[in-house]
Amino acid sequence: MSAPMLQLQDVVAGYGPVTVLNGLSMEVQAGSLTALLGRNGVGKSTTMKAVMGLAQVKSGRILFDGRDITHCRPDERAALGLGYVPQTRDIFPSLSVEENLVAGLKRFPSADLEQAYALFPRLRERRRNRGNQLSGGEQQMLSVARALLGRPRLLLLDEPLEGLAPVICQELLEAFRQLANEGGPAMLIVEQQVQEVLAFAQRGVILERGSVVHQSDCAMLRTRDDILDRYLGMAIE
Ligand SMILES: Nc1ncnc2c1ncn2[C@@H]1O[C@H](COP(=O)(O)OP(=O)(O)OP(=O)(O)O)[C@@H](O)[C@H]1O
Ligand SMILES: [Mg+2]
Secondary structure, three states: OOOOOEEEEEEEEEEOOEEEEEEEEEEEOOOOEEEEEOOOOOOHHHHHHHHHOOOEEEEEEEEEOOEEOOOOOHHHHHHHOEEEEOOOOOOOOOOEHHHHHHOOOOOOOHHHHHHHHHHOHHHHHOOOOEHHHOOHHHHHHHHHHHHHHOOOOEEEEEOOOOOOOHHHHHHHHHHHHHHHHOOOOEEEEEOOOHHHHHHHOOEEEEEEOOEEEEEEEHHHHOOOHHHHHHHHOOOOO
16 A cells, blocks of 8 residues: 555644643545544644644654655645645635635636636635625635645645535535545545544544544444444434
């Protein structure tokens, strides 16, 4: 098997004196969809922040394409091909959809914009609306579309379905599937809607108190009510 695209090796990380990740080791394979699961506060967002250079890594290593990025700046990681949609969407409320999409890009990416609009037709319809005039679902689509314009090879999605109506969840998941089928980026997804994400991803990694307590294929995990109940507190029906 080829080397993993992303590797976290025994990562201890947190914020100043606070340690959140306690020797976390996990991998994401190229071209794969991986779900990162766990109860509130176990360190899912911190794992993504550590990968993006937004949490402090105290020991351990993070490798991307075999290259040690543990001490790279966030913008260097983005340039290497890491895209990130944070849990708190980071769109500009006073800029239009289209201005949000092109903000920070050096050239006007017409072809890429077309692709983003093809993936999210709602954004095309609302391209002149300001960020603060969008619904929650549209803001999420905008945040995802913007991350995609950076042409990442690995996209980190922190609770992309949070607070969305079921029909919009399906729309977003369908867009992600389409991306994956078209040879788009590998994805690491944090999601509380466990059934949805287990049906979507191939590999599941479960965290508890800042380290990995279980990982297996999602197809297997879907059948393991005992594991889902123990680590995610999902009531067995
Ligand atoms: N900037 C910060 N400074 C100090 N502590 C933080 C900071 N951000 C998060 N924490 C703490 O780190 C722990 C893990 O937080 P994290 O956001 O990684 O959890 P999570 O698994 O994403 O949870 P959720 O499911 O609620 O989003 C929590 O106890 C949280 O209070
Ligand atoms: Mg979180």
